[in-house]
Amino acid sequence: MDMTELFATRSSRMRASEIRELLKLLDQPDIVSFAGGIPDPALFPHEAFREAYGRVLSPGTSNQALQYQVSEGYRPLRQWLAAEMGKLGVACDESNIFITSGSQQGLDYLGKLFLSPGDTALVTWPTYLGALQAFNAYEPRYDRLTPVGGNTTPDAYRAAAAVNGGRVKFTYLVPDFANPTGKTLDEAARLGVLDLARDLDCAVIEDAAYRALRYEGRDVPPILALDCQRSGGIEATRTIYCGSFSKILAPGLRVGWICAAKPLVEKLVLAKQASDLHSPSINQMAILDVAERSYDTQVERLKTAYGARRDALLAALEAHMPAGVTWSRPEGGMFVWVTLPDGVDAAALLARSVSEARVAFVPGGAFHADGSGTNTMRLSFTLADERAVRDGIPRLGALLERTLG
């Protein structure tokens, strides 16, 4: 039977997630974990969801909630999202909105649409691990996008892609409070990405999963909004905006969206029809119910809570990290990115950190398409309450002191 062999061929580049293994550590009560990039369940709008499912399953709407749905998604939710995108500077209507089962599914479909084996995807070093996993199934080559500090020339990207027998099909990036670095691109860098994409005649995939979670500073327009300004309207854009309710309302419902030009939405609808028919009707209706009543309130609540945790983590790092260790200062999102001195292997350190310091984090190597970045680590602060920061960071600092000293 050839199953094992065959799948090995198709996905030999799909590496098992280190995060998955790390999350298992959370079951050990004395481990302080900065590993899991997940929202704090204590902050979910529990009561709002309880009421929403009750309303959605009332006689007037229960048939629709439990029945098949069109592949593009529940129309009133798409209308609500089109209005939200309008507030971000993206004038559009519901025909530009496509509902996905979390923004992760959007990345999978975009990989399927764009990538033939050997094609090139431009990503930052490091980038979101889940994006690499989604794209890997379609066997691309990766090249390095450096939106700050200057990209390679378009000709060089093009030539390198051709050597590999394919073309540059898209550039993927997380412009706001990136996973894993926490960094945000300014407007000039975003325009630079659009310039590059125009030169390469490729798409831009804008992963906006964390966008609403800004704790300081001014919003930067989405790349899609800048593209609309330049191009004269969404139907002339090359940017594909991937949004998510997972970080604001709840990930367990698996509801995200894509906002893009209509011809792309139509192709996504065909892909979804062939893959899972549609995202669950009932969850789309419940998300809309909660969003209409309390999206903005919920965003403010999360900003207050996560903003305070970010502040506490940054202060503790300042107090306890030894010389030679540096870290990002994110204006929002969920992550602080720590860089250790050259030569320190964060993956090896993790094993010692868990056994000696009882502190978990994600080693940064996994986020690099080329396997570099072994001296980096990601700390998530969304689950890091006062006790975790007070107990964990000094222990991590002491371990690093022993390791580096």
Next chain:
Amino acid sequence: MDMTELFATRSSRMRASEIRELLKLLDQPDIVSFAGGIPDPALFPHEAFREAYGRVLSPGTSNQALQYQVSEGYRPLRQWLAAEMGKLGVACDESNIFITSGSQQGLDYLGKLFLSPGDTALVTWPTYLGALQAFNAYEPRYDRLTPVGGNTTPDAYRAAAAVNGGRVKFTYLVPDFANPTGKTLDEAARLGVLDLARDLDCAVIEDAAYRALRYEGRDVPPILALDCQRSGGIEATRTIYCGSFSKILAPGLRVGWICAAKPLVEKLVLAKQASDLHSPSINQMAILDVAERSYDTQVERLKTAYGARRDALLAALEAHMPAGVTWSRPEGGMFVWVTLPDGVDAAALLARSVSEARVAFVPGGAFHADGSGTNTMRLSFTLADERAVRDGIPRLGALLERTLG
């Protein structure tokens, strides 16, 4: 910008669903539709779902319902399904169960795992349209499986696959009350499929979406159960059983499952992690709540209601179809398959049927991988209440009389 062109290359064989267009007709109130292969929403266990979501969102479980979940699915649901599979003759545990977003998603993942462009999939002529759509994305060649009446020899299948530059990777079939034909394979035919798959060293994908809906006759063991008997246990099987809650409880939650040997489940977990992380936590918990309390009751309720509709439809066909028209007599499921005389084009007939007789059905050509079967049509009886059958079938019969006469 190359989006349109690129996607055309990747999915030129992905045809837009005719069903989709047909479903739009349901909005016209005077149309009697036998087209949509969907369950009757009046028979959904509304109250059970209302109570289930209330319980799942109560303080003890709400965190888990709204949070991320492991990719293989909610463990208690997998345990319940393993016990159900045991009742069907498949001894297994939860490590053999993988939760999908409807059984459609299972087909997509299996296509992704098994098929490289040019590989061969064996399917019946006709077969489930959604399976062809799922597999088409991976650019296979199709060859014809004829489980009743004799397949081609394994050597002939192998040689034809090799000419196309690939191998036979799996055979896909709906052994119980098939979509679209309503037909059921007996045990001998199922064993024949296993023989063929062993000779070809390929997998068997058993789509069991309708299995629980039997209105007469005796259950035939699932192919997976026969495979377990022959092979000595599930870990030695080559059969992949795809189940669904959509036809019994509700499709709007998008919960299905795969039951197979552990190494395959492990590969599916990786595929799911890269594609949508996991199926919605809350829906898996709600489905389990409803299934534990009322799965068997709900099956009995549907058998009574749908069984009566099948009887009424068969009686009306007997009374009103002109000579030269034949149809299947399904022992269960949702569909009756009608064969018109050679040369009658059911797709052309549909246009006249809608305008002249105000009756809709699905022309059978779409279900044939090779475009044959143009003189066939699928009638679904799940939404066909007494009035629909009483009004619609005589009008369809009269139209056919005029067409054939």
